[in-house]
Amino acid sequence: MNKTELVDAIAADCDISKASAQRALDSLIENIVKTVTKGGTVQLVGFGSFGSGKRAARTGRNPRTGEAIKIAAAKTVKFSAGKAFKDAVNKVKK
Template sequence: MNKTQLVEKLAEEYEFTKVFARDIVDNVFNSLAETIQKRDEVSISGFGNFKVAERQARPGRNPRTGEPIKIAASKNIKFKPATSLRASLNTKKRARSKKA
């Protein structure tokens, strides 16, 4: 699902205009981004946690030439899914038997 599909789903499900639904989605994403940029953790119950992870500088190799290079330190976002979300991915749905 992409952003446009999410907006369309909200607009249809809650009978919003697409403009209003897009404003809601943009606001949620902007709020998440602002919180993460402040290095705060975002925790959404039943969905998961987003947090900033810092990677230290390290040596590496240029894959084309094989030369050693220095890889700069960086910050990345890590996502840890909620237990309930992870569990829902691994449950087997029972096949319904058709009665004739």
């Protein structure tokens, strides 16, 4: 499912226009990005949590030449699925 299909599904489920669904989805994404960028976490009970983490500097290898290269430390985005989400994914279909 891509973003357009998701907007269509939200509009149908909530009986709202596609434009309203698009604005709501864009707002959700924008607010998650703002919060995680500032170092906060967004917890959606039953779905999961978005947060940031740190990746340490390390030495890697250039796959073409085999030469050692330094990879700088970086911030990363983390998502941890909630229990209800995990249970729904792992539910055995009969």
